[in-house]
Amino acid sequence: MTQTAYRAQLLTFREDPAHAADGAVYEADGLLIVEDGKVVAAGAYASIRDKLSPDATVHTMRDKLIVPGFIDSHIHYPQTDMIASPAPGLLPWLNTYTFPTERGFENPQISRETASFFIDELLACGTTTALVYCTVHKQSADAFFTESEARNTRMIAGKVLMDRNCPEFLRDTAQSGYDDSEELIARWHGRGRQHYALTPRFAPTSTEAQLEACGVLAQKHQDVFIQSHVAENTDEIKWVESLFPGHRSYLDIYDHYNLLRRRAV
Incomplete structure (x- = not known):
């Protein structure tokens, strides 16, 4: 050797x-x-x-x-070009900047070019592993994993699940989200240094049916990761409470759908 x-x-x-x-x-x-x-x-x-x-x-x-490579435990590669965009809060920021930007990732070339730049920037900062959000588009995850595999970086990523409370152009369904995630898990999870994360964006943008389907996938694939958001500001928390009445807390919603376990972030 x-x-x-x-x-x-x-x-x-x-x-x-x-x-x-x-x-x-x-x-x-x-x-x-x-x-x-x-x-x-x-x-x-x-x-x-x-x-x-x-x-x-x-x-x-x-x-x-x-030193060992750094690990970033929460990052969105599609937001590379809109970092630090100003907004009075999370929800207007999503509607004004994030959702319109993510629409472009329907185009595989945009996904590939952004993923390539993003991973190179991580490496320039010494980050060799990250837990990454893609967009709702299956091709955005394929592009990201392809670029990561080419550089032999260890990345954990997933296609966002989002079937309500978002623009129509970014909306999947409980069934299509399940099918796309299942396909991506089969193609990428455990392939070299690539790992998959089931990725409901956050509770308000998924119906009960989608969260339930995500929980089924989590039970079926015990070694995949799960990533989402929780309790980022008070307006969001009030919104979640109105959408999911009867739950003890915001976090309890994820627990109810079997999305809190080892490898859940």
């Missing part, structure tokens, strides 16, 4: 440093050894240099710091 090694400063984490005094591990003179694209050893140079093979290529960069 071909070895490539990097002699540099190393920073990694064995636990959350906010809760463990020794959670962060720093090596001023560290060594990272890679074989066939995978890290096989990392630590103090003096303690693991004997693991280097005679023909290893060693890159010396003592003034550099090597």
